[in-house]
Amino acid sequence: MLRVHDLTRRFGRLMALDHVSFEISAGTIHGLIGPNGSGKTTFFNLVTGFLPANEGKVFWDGRDVTGLPPHRISRLGLARTFQNTSNYARLTVRENLVIASRNHIESSALARMLHLRSARSEEARHGRSADALLERFGMRDLADVQAAQLPGGTQKILGVAIALSTNPRLVMLDEPLAGLNTGEKAQLMTILRGLCADGLTLLLIEHDMKAIMQACDRITVLSYGTLLAEGTPEEISRDPATIKAYLGTEVA
Structure with missing residues (x-):
């Protein structure tokens, strides 16, 4: 459904995203995790047209959409949220x-x-x-x-x-649970799982590891702009590199 190939973004000498490649299957909940500064939001910005990529490609249903402006990306069926509240x-x-x-x-x-x-x-x-x-x-x-x-x-x-x-087919959620209380988190995750069951595809940036591990079909891990690991929640929770870089030994 969504595939990125060698996606790269530099800010001066800083390599925010370094030749990252992975894909998201339709009808799944896909998690994108990693320490702060690992390139997660930059990835969102590149895919949705808010930032241009220095290298690499973004493919949507097999179509190259690299560099399209945000309004055209949205009309193709990709929607996103932001870390901060965004409304009128x-x-x-x-x-x-x-x-x-x-x-x-x-x-x-x-x-x-x-x-x-x-x-x-x-x-x-x-x-x-x-x-x-x-x-x-x-x-x-x-x-x-x-x-x-x-x-x-x-x-x-x-x-x-x-x-x-916006009637999307894929929604990219940037830390949707941040700032929510326990009841609000449970409510939102129930809604998101229901939307996925109806055929919507979700990509979540989230630091709530319990929610990520319970909800996601697959997880991609970024660290310092590079792809560190990818797999099912069970595989990621046991991956030594991920545990060392992000999850911490208590999750293993």
Whole structure:
């Protein structure tokens, strides 16, 4: 589904990502782990077009999408979240979801300007999609709450819902559990597993090793910009190089 080959990014003399190659299979939850500074977020930025690669290729369904801008990457079905909350703070929760769903607009600009039936019908679909996500994420009672008024953890969960509003096939989640309490973590992981069961593919950067080991089908480990290991959670938890570089002896 998603394949990267020799993906490389330098910042001056710093090698942030050094000829990294791996692939993600459709319908799986794939973990991307590693110490801080190992290149995980840089990888996200390269794949989604927020940064250009110095070398290497990104393939989506066999198509070379290297260097495409973020809006074109998104329209191909790749969505992402960010470490920090990312929403329209002054808009309501529902309005955030509706705006994100407009990533895929089929009616013409003229139809929207004149409020023709095709544009009204499409806008109604965006509203229904937003309502479905509100229900799935347990946020129906927060629909009319301004995003800025939400607690930090709830804003993180909203960020995931916003990514889902673009109707993606692959969602790349950058530390989705950071800042969430225990109940919020359990709620979000249940939702994510349900989305995967429905056919969505997920790539997670996460430092919560318990969640990663329980949820992921495969895990890729980065260290200092290089690919250190790849395998099932069981294989990664027993890999000596990973334990030394990141997991710690208590996980072995």
